[in-house]
Amino acid sequence: MKLTEEQVRYVANLANLALSEVEVSHFSTELSQILEHVDKLNELDTENVEPMAQVLFDVEDTATMRADVPGPTLPNEVALANAPLSGASHFKVPLVIEK
Amino acid sequence: MNVSTLTIAETRRMLLAKEVSATELATEALAFAQTENPKTNAYLHFSPERAMEAARAVDAKIAAGVEPGALAGVPVAVKDVIVTKGLRTTCASRLLENFVPPYDATAVERLEAAGGVIVGKTNCDEFAMGSSNENSAYGPVRNPVALDRVPGGSSGGSAAVVAQGTAVISLGSDTGGSIRQPASFCGVVGITPTYGRVSRYGLVAFASSLDHIGPFARNVEDAATLLEVMAGRDENDATSAFAPVASYGEAMQQPVKGMKVGLPREYFAGLASETGDLIAAAVERLKALGCEIVDITLPHTDYAIGTYYIICTAEASSNLARYDGARYTSRSPNSTTLDDMYRNTRGEGFGAECKRRIMLGTYVLSAGYYDAYYRKAQKVRKLITQDFLNAFAQVDAIVAPVSPFPAFKLGEKMSDPLEMYLSDIYTITGSLAGIPCMSVPAGNTSDGLPVGMQILTKHFDEAGMLRLARAFERG
Numbered sequence: 001m002k003l004t005e006e007q008v009r010y011v012a013n014l015a016n017l018a019l020s021e022v023e024v025s026h027f028s029t030e031l032s033q034i035l036e037h038v039d040k041l042n043e044l045d046t047e048n049v050e051p052m053a054q055v056l057f058d059v060e061d062t063a064t065m066r067a068d069v070p071g072p073t074l075p076n077e078v079a080l081a082n083a084p085l086s087g088a089s090h091f092k093v094p095l096v097i098e099k
Numbered sequence: 100m101n102v103s104t105l106t107i108a109e110t111r112r113m114l115l116a117k118e119v120s121a122t123e124l125a126t127e128a129l130a131f132a133q134t135e136n137p138k139t140n141a142y143l144h145f146s147p148e149r150a151m152e153a154a155r156a157v158d159a160k161i162a163a164g165v166e167p168g169a170l171a172g173v174p175v176a177v178k179d180v181i182v183t184k185g186l187r188t189t190c191a192s193r194l195l196e197n198f199v200p201p202y203d204a205t206a207v208e209r210l211e212a213a214g215g216v217i218v219g220k221t222n223c224d225e226f227a228m229g230s231s232n233e234n235s236a237y238g239p240v241r242n243p244v245a246l247d248r249v250p251g252g253s254s255g256g257s258a259a260v261v262a263q264g265t266a267v268i269s270l271g272s273d274t275g276g277s278i279r280q281p282a283s284f285c286g287v288v289g290i291t292p293t294y295g296r297v298s299r300y301g302l303v304a305f306a307s308s309l310d311h312i313g314p315f316a317r318n319v320e321d322a323a324t325l326l327e328v329m330a331g332r333d334e335n336d337a338t339s340a341f342a343p344v345a346s347y348g349e350a351m352q353q354p355v356k357g358m359k360v361g362l363p364r365e366y367f368a369g370l371a372s373e374t375g376d377l378i379a380a381a382v383e384r385l386k387a388l389g390c391e392i393v394d395i396t397l398p399h400t401d402y403a404i405g406t407y408y409i410i411c412t413a414e415a416s417s418n419l420a421r422y423d424g425a426r427y428t429s430r431s432p433n434s435t436t437l438d439d440m441y442r443n444t445r446g447e448g449f450g451a452e453c454k455r456r457i458m459l460g461t462y463v464l465s466a467g468y469y470d471a472y473y474r475k476a477q478k479v480r481k482l483i484t485q486d487f488l489n490a491f492a493q494v495d496a497i498v499a500p501v502s503p504f505p506a507f508k509l510g511e512k513m514s515d516p517l518e519m520y521l522s523d524i525y526t527i528t529g530s531l532a533g534i535p536c537m538s539v540p541a542g543n544t545s546d547g548l549p550v551g552m553q554i555l556t557k558h559f560d561e562a563g564m565l566r567l568a569r570a571f572e573r574g
Contacts, residue, residue, distance in 0.1 A: 003462070007462075008458070011458055011461050011462045011465065012458065014461050014465060015416060015420075015445075015457050015458060015461040016420075016423070016438075016441040016442050016445055017442060017445050017446055017449070017454060017457060017458070018442040018443050018445065018446030018447070019446060019454070023451075023454070027454075027455065027458055030455060030516055030517070031455070031458060031459055031462065033517045034408060034459060034516070034517055034520070035459075035462075037404065037405055037408075037517060037520075037521075038405040038408065038409060038472070039405075040401070040402060040405050041402055041405050041406065041409075041475050041476065041479050042475075043402075044399075044402060044479060044482070046475060046478035046479060046482070049478040049479075049481050049482060050478070050481060051474055051477035051478045051480075051481065052477050052478070052480040052481040052484060053477060055294045055295065055308055055338070055533040056293075056294060056295055056338075056340065056533060056558065058484075058488075059558040059559070060295075060340055060341065060342055060558070060559070066334065066337070074201055074202075078201045079201070081199070081201065082197075082198055082199065082201075082426065082427055082428050083425065083426055083428075084424065084425075084428060084429060084430035085430065091425045091426060093424075093425050093437055093440060094434060094435055094436055094437050094439075094440055096437050
């Protein structure tokens, strides 16, 4: 599986990742190599295999629904303390919609 | 007192005999760690205030005649991907340079409740992604055994501080080998417990179905003690296991005579090296201890790397989406629109390996590829796990190498990411299955480089794994 530079730009856009032209070129080569290795999985017939969606599903009782009771939460100012920009009890971001 | 060779038991003996106080020990341990750290860059930052507070609490308990806890006064280092309330947690990333978590990880809470004294946070690969600790935004860690070599990764700093003697024990995290491989490279003990055995609450998420917290120590007993303190169900991690925690100390007293130990032939084919010789010699030692050696097969081993790098990157691309410039300390100054804020913050903030994995993960989850990659990988993961379950129907434990080679030179493998990924082959399989695995020192190469032997047991059989490891260590 070869990943073209155009595909790399498309994926970077999905991932919200600004890449330089040099990075685009590197990732096209490197990701193609990795995907080529990954294609090896197609040697296996997995038609009747259940996907492993939960790690301990077969070995332990993973009934992990908890009672729907609110627990302690972080106070607003603590939750905002690591924000690069905040105010009026909210995270602040660049203007999205003009008035 | 020599901080660099202390054990948990010796610390306890000295404290209870009043040969030293916990505050004196913490002062000395911190001073020693700060003096020695420039050699390896294993610590990213120290926590003297927190350490002294914990030490004072231990002294108060001892003065009052109260049991001070299983880790009383023991200097501990914590990998900087595990959150500590009020203490910076950077994940070795520029993005979180100033991040101060508002809560403690459960593992941290438990080790402090047991009297452990956190002296600092350790370096690692950025967001725990890497096999050499060269992906840290704050510079690589040097292997204390050979300073021109890597300590392994991603928990390179946590392995190095224990090997260097600047902590007695430490916490690491393991997603595909990030505890066992650095333990092997640095010549210390490192344990990846069963998935869910130790709560992941407060472990900054990389790949949630593969992430584990586990201990490093200079001997099996200390690693087991730290594991026992951290293990057990935690309401704050829905995937943490209900299974009761065994007494590992008791388990390690049991004999290993008659234990059936499997050697997976897929792991030994092509291991014609000093590493192979050392593991073969280790197997002879197990035989001498009365273990029965059984040839076994794990037929899907060859598919593990591909499976792992689909699942872990897919999960990483989702988990790392939260670093968007709005919530976690860093925001690109070069952005006037919301979209630019996301893209530039992430583009400027993440290092090359994180970007590579985000890209791969986003690709395999993107429209039209989900079934071909992610779902396929989850199915193959099931086959790999089934291989282990079949094997454990015949044997009590599996023994294997940890890495195909000992610690390599700094910079030696950075240019070829695929080759770096392929070197994780022996550790990734156990991670995918979610079974307990550990690295225990098995001797040194002719160049003096440590080589670890890996022991794997069935889900929740940490007791059996530790029993074998302790007997092997005792010789």
